[in-house]
Amino acid sequence: MHDMQKELSTDELMGRFLNQLKDEDQLTEKQKRIMEAAVKLFSEKGFHAASTSEIAKEAGVAEGTIFRHFKTKKDILISLVAPIMLRFASPLLLKDVRKLMGSDLPLDDLLKQLYQNRLQIIEKNWSQIRLIIQEMQFHEELRGAVVENLFGVGRKLAEAFVSSKIQSGEIRNFPPLTVTRALVSMMVGYVFFKFVIFPDEGMNLDDEQEIEIMVDIILNGIRNKE
Amino acid sequence: MHDMQKELSTDELMGRFLNQLKDEDQLTEKQKRIMEAAVKLFSEKGFHAASTSEIAKEAGVAEGTIFRHFKTKKDILISLVAPIMLRFASPLLLKDVRKLMGSDLPLDDLLKQLYQNRLQIIEKNWSQIRLIIQEMQFHEELRGAVVENLFGVGRKLAEAFVSSKIQSGEIRNFPPLTVTRALVSMMVGYVFFKFVIFPDEGMNLDDEQEIEIMVDIILNGIRNKE
DNA sequence: GTCTATATATGGATAGAC
DNA sequence: GTCTATCCATATATAGAC
CATH class of the missing domain: 1.10.357.10 (Tetracycline Repressor, domain 2)
Incomplete structure (x- = not known):
């Protein structure tokens, strides 16, 4: 009854999660570094206060590289x-x-x-x-x-x-x-x-x-x- | 750099807090309008995402006027x-x-x-x-x-x-x-x-x-x- | 005190060489 | 794929006329 419904939606969610897991393995070294730097700076200073140049520096990549992997800054956040x-x-x-x-x-x-x-x-x-x-x-x-x-x-x-x-x-x-x-x-x-x-x-x-x-x-x- | 100016200490801020009751009456019409607009935009979009030009527009004043009353944008926030x-x-x-x-x-x-x-x-x-x-x-x-x-x-x-x-x-x-x-x-x-x-x-x-x-x-x- | 115009910096984003 | 150089827009902040 109730429990069955819960099981289903949980499974549904896990499905989504599992799909994401695959994606995560496809990330390159640089992408991961950029994302890690972004997490750090976004959470420290807030999304708007953290600049892409800072992120690039923190990640140890050129700023242009960021935009090869992420269309926009917001895209990094979403990712x-x-x-x-x-x-x-x-x-x-x-x-x-x-x-x-x-x-x-x-x-x-x-x-x-x-x-x-x-x-x-x-x-x-x-x-x-x-x-x-x-x-x-x-x-x-x-x-x-x-x-x-x-x-x-x-x-x-x-x-x-x-x-x-x-x-x-x-x-x-x-x-x-x-x-x-x-x-x-x-x-x-x-x-x-x-x-x-x-x-x-x-x-x-x-x-x-x-x-x-x-x-x-x-x-x-x-x-x-x- | 951007954060080069001196940060207000907590004590200074508390001083303002206590004085504020008196000060509030001294605020001009424009100042109040700017502050109201700032509250609105800061809370809607966040401090960094809200620009002084938006604030000026919302308040119905010229952008320059803001900086006659507040040294910096952060000063508005503090105020x-x-x-x-x-x-x-x-x-x-x-x-x-x-x-x-x-x-x-x-x-x-x-x-x-x-x-x-x-x-x-x-x-x-x-x-x-x-x-x-x-x-x-x-x-x-x-x-x-x-x-x-x-x-x-x-x-x-x-x-x-x-x-x-x-x-x-x-x-x-x-x-x-x-x-x-x-x-x-x-x-x-x-x-x-x-x-x-x-x-x-x-x-x-x-x-x-x-x-x-x-x-x-x-x-x-x-x-x-x- | 207020506005117009502008200075100056930095932001995000792109182009092109490698 | 990555970096260098650069574009363009917008940000904060200032100067000067009124």
Whole structure:
């Protein structure tokens, strides 16, 4: 029933992802260097503030070479999205998630692991994630791609999980989307404070402790008490 | 080079912030028009993507006029921060908040009102808030000013509130900062989904219902059960 | 104080030699 | 495929007339 639908759209997404993977192997050395330089500079200075000449210098190629491989500067940006999403979206959303969701771990351990993993992935890929969130605001196609592929799939996965837990009576009977958003919000908020507001200082407590409390709170909020 | 001119320190910026209330009355018609046009274009297209000629056109002044009032383009951006923060930071953080915190409303009603008000303020000022969050990433002085003025104050207020509720035994004994972050995270996450991820569609449920559930969940999570 | 005109730099993008 | 040189448009910023 529900689960079948989710499987299908996930597979559909994976299809797209797998196609992108092939493309990635076809990239030449220089193309990769240009793209890496672009990721670095775009995320550091923003898309418009980073010039193609800087990118060329950073990549160690002539400026003209860039435009042999990419029609326009924006083309570089677009070309970055798929690989970036591949690099973190897949592990962010899929890897371990099905395993965790299918496991018989107690909910709190499950959530702790989930948060911990996702946080690590986000931390490792933060500059790239930030770049995408940044530029989503200004390039609609980009937002469309991210929303459809990433959030579409993630949302379905999460909602399926929440729904099943509601039906099994483990968590309270709220709209699954709302519960899902609450769960994700805790992570979004944490990331927001940690990386956006206080990117330098770091937080007071370490991640593991914070997550422990976070899980305690949110789980207490949504769990069915008998 | 481009960034050769001296950066404003955070302190200098805070000075401006405090003085701004007085200064705001001293602004001429043209200056206000330029600043309004700048807010609009910066938030729509980003700081670098918006040109001074566009700003001039939008403001209905000659381009040269801009540079009579603002030394550089970045100066326009800086000049916007204080008024924007004044316009929403004050009501966001202070207006009603003290009143609510001092009231004898039940916690759930109190939280609902708090979320509802804050959401309205954020919605009304979203383009400006977004602009600041955006540019915080790239201009450290700006981040410093926001963090110190806005988050510094907000955090203290919220933590004081949480601490008092912990001592009165109403909510569980967790680190106040963590509880505070959990409370704020719910709002941050909601705003993130509503305005960043799905700025067009809107959400499934209306804000009031969503907030009701949100408060139910989070409060259930942190409240002391007897 | 404001506008017109312009200086000066740099941006993205192309052409052509190798 | 890559680099050198260069085009053209636009960017920020200034000068000078009013």
